[in-house]
Amino acid sequence: MCLVRFALANIRRRPERFILSVLGIALAIACVTIVRTISASVAITGADSVTDVLNGAQLWVVPAAGVHYDPAAQALVADGQAPRIALPDGWTGTRVLSGAIELDGQSVSLRSSDQMPGGEAILGLPLADRLGVDDGESITVGGQSLRVGISGGGQSMTVPTAVARSVVGDSGWWVVFAPPGDEQRRDLAQTFGAAVGLPSTPDPSVTPDPGGAGLIYDTVGGSGPLTFEQKFSALFSGKVTSSTLGLISTIGLGLGFIIAVSSFLAAVTERRREFGIMSSVGLADEVLYFFLVESAIVFAAAYVVGVAAAGIAVALVIPGIATPTAWLQGAAVTAMFLPAMAIVGALVPVHRLLQERPVSLLEAR
Amino acid sequence: MISKGLAYGFLSARRRMREMVLPVVTTATGAFLVVLVFGMSAGISAQSASLGHAEELNRAVVLIAVTVLLVGVVEVAVATTRTVAHRTRELGVLSANGVPRGPVVAALLVEPVVAAVLGSVLGATLAAITGTVLAAMGFVATGLSYGGMAAGVVIAVGVSIVAAVATSIVPTWTAASRSPIRSLTAGG
Numbered sequence: 001m002c003l004v005r006f007a008l009a010n011i012r013r014r015p016e017r018f019i020l021s022v023l024g025i026a027l028a029i030a031c032v033t034i035v036r037t038i039s040a041s042v043a044i045t046g047a048d049s050v051t052d053v054l055n056g057a058q059l060w061v062v063p064a065a066g067v068h069y070d071p072a073a074q075a076l077v078a079d080g081q082a083p084r085i086a087l088p089d090g091w092t093g094t095r096v097l098s099g100a101i102e103l104d105g106q107s108v109s110l111r112s113s114d115q116m117p118g119g120e121a122i123l124g125l126p127l128a129d130r131l132g133v134d135d136g137e138s139i140t141v142g143g144q145s146l147r148v149g150i151s152g153g154g155q156s157m158t159v160p161t162a163v164a165r166s167v168v169g170d171s172g173w174w175v176v177f178a179p180p181g182d183e184q185r186r187d188l189a190q191t192f193g194a195a196v197g198l199p200s201t202p203d204p205s206v207t208p209d210p211g212g213a214g215l216i217y218d219t220v221g222g223s224g225p226l227t228f229e230q231k232f233s234a235l236f237s238g239k240v241t242s243s244t245l246g247l248i249s250t251i252g253l254g255l256g257f258i259i260a261v262s263s264f265l266a267a268v269t270e271r272r273r274e275f276g277i278m279s280s281v282g283l284a285d286e287v288l289y290f291f292l293v294e295s296a297i298v299f300a301a302a303y304v305v306g307v308a309a310a311g312i313a314v315a316l317v318i319p320g321i322a323t324p325t326a327w328l329q330g331a332a333v334t335a336m337f338l339p340a341m342a343i344v345g346a347l348v349p350v351h352r353l354l355q356e357r358p359v360s361l362l363e364a365r
Numbered sequence: 366m367i368s369k370g371l372a373y374g375f376l377s378a379r380r381r382m383r384e385m386v387l388p389v390v391t392t393a394t395g396a397f398l399v400v401l402v403f404g405m406s407a408g409i410s411a412q413s414a415s416l417g418h419a420e421e422l423n424r425a426v427v428l429i430a431v432t433v434l435l436v437g438v439v440e441v442a443v444a445t446t447r448t449v450a451h452r453t454r455e456l457g458v459l460s461a462n463g464v465p466r467g468p469v470v471a472a473l474l475v476e477p478v479v480a481a482v483l484g485s486v487l488g489a490t491l492a493a494i495t496g497t498v499l500a501a502m503g504f505v506a507t508g509l510s511y512g513g514m515a516a517g518v519v520i521a522v523g524v525s526i527v528a529a530v531a532t533s534i535v536p537t538w539t540a541a542s543r544s545p546i547r548s549l550t551a552g553g
Contacts, residue, residue, distance in 0.1 A: 016536040017446045023532070024439035031429045031436075038425060042416060071416060239416055244409050245426055248398055252433035255391050259440050262387060266447040317428050318421040 028256025099168025370468025392484025
């Protein structure tokens with residue numbers, strides 16, 4: 001408590017330097033938070049897009065040409081014909097045709113369903129909003145007029161298989177459900193793969209061999225604590241953090257740290273005598289604590305300002321990407337860097353001080 | 366009188382070149398990024414398009430690059446607070462001799478402006494060289510926009526100077542407004 005009072009008194013003595021270091025670090029933190037918000041938002045999109053495809057299935061059999069996330073359609077789209085497989089006894093599965101089509105100038109992901117009555121199209125709520133259609137209206141897909149039904153939260157339109165085939169051909173994938181009772185077994189992919197002659201992987205970053213027959217993505221097996229959806233979304237967020245954005249924000253954070261260290265070093269040079277007195281009466285350790293507390297106050301203030309600034313900035317500049325959840329996730333990730341930065345930022349100047357004898361500190365002008 | 370203040374500021378800025386190295390480097394880093402981001406905007410757009418929301422992500426890249434430049438410039442202001450603290454007695458002598466506040470503030474602002482200009486020009490030059498070399502070696506598939514780079518240079522230099530003056534003015538004003546007797550008896 002005494003240390004906090006001491007630190008506050010020092011901040012009051014040089015308020016402009018405190019404000020400047022908080023401002024510098026806050027700007028750096030705002031940069032990182034913005035990037036992390038974008039990355040969290042993209043990760044949420046990635047997880048949603050794969051959940052939308054799997055719909056609870058244990059295995060996802062993709063074509064040799066692979067699948068990709070179509071940013072315009074905001075959904076996963078198949079790049080080739082679904083592998084020709086015959087489901088072993090007991091397994092259930094659906095061959096889903098998938099492709100991207102243009103509808104009213106908007107790119108839309110189209111999927112097929114065998115269980116749908118003819119003449120209907122089921123749209124996810126966000127897609128219906130994007131296209132501006134209501135329940136019961138009719139839309140034309142592949143020359144056929146379909147009645148719109150709205151269900152679920154996906155970005156895809158589901159139409160009867162015949163309609164889908166007329167528009168996107170045979171492009172698509174399989175979603176496969178294990179025999180009842182076996183859903184939780186970890187060797188599902190191996191068993192199924194052996195039966196249909198396809199390789200399998202629990203890692204979504206593996207792409208199918210273009211010359212092969214296809215690939216089975218295993219959503220229940222694999223080692224490690226992450227679910228398939230989490231691994232899939234990590235692929236998405238990794239793209240953001242390793243992009244230009246990620247690089248620039250990391251440099252910004254580095255500069256913020258330099259500002260913190262430089263302002264602490266300035267404080268050290270100005271207050272050598274004060275610290276000389278402290279260490280000559282045996283309070284050398286307190287000098288360290290003192291700097292740690294001051295550094296913690298600076299970084300905590302900068303964090304609050306930076307995260308708030310990032311929230312305002314994302315709301316104004318990238319309203320389409322940022323959601324409050326993504327912002328909170330971004331803020332949480334940024335908070336992980338802070339303690340290390342605050343501690344190292346305080347240790348550098350203290351290390352400099354403690355290398356000198358109290359007498360030479362007291363001799364300072 | 367202001368011009369005399371500026372001349373005095375230049376003389377002392379020349380003497381204190383070593384202290385200006387860190388702010389120049391941080392500003393240069395920010396300016397380097399801004400110029401490169403503007404010059405390679407086509408490549409960045411292509412990268413953003415693969416993630417969706419291309420337009421918004423482009424805006425975010427520019428926002429972040431300019432913010433990083435501001436972070437670099439804040440170091441200039443931190444260096445100014447250091448300078449002011451070092452020169453408290455000198456400021457006391459000036460005001461005791463009847464020098465008004467205006468020229469003193471002008472003299473103190475020369476250093477941050479010089480640091481901001483040096484830093485941003487250095488960063489912009491490095492960015493232009495890096496961009497040209499990368500483009501010549503074929504690393505920039507989407508090409509380099511020289512118009513964009515020029516815009517980046519103008520923004521980098523302009524933002525650096527304005528931000529350096531805006532952040533340095535308060536500490537210099539406070540220091541120049543102190544009564545001479547307080548400045549002269551200060552420890553610094």
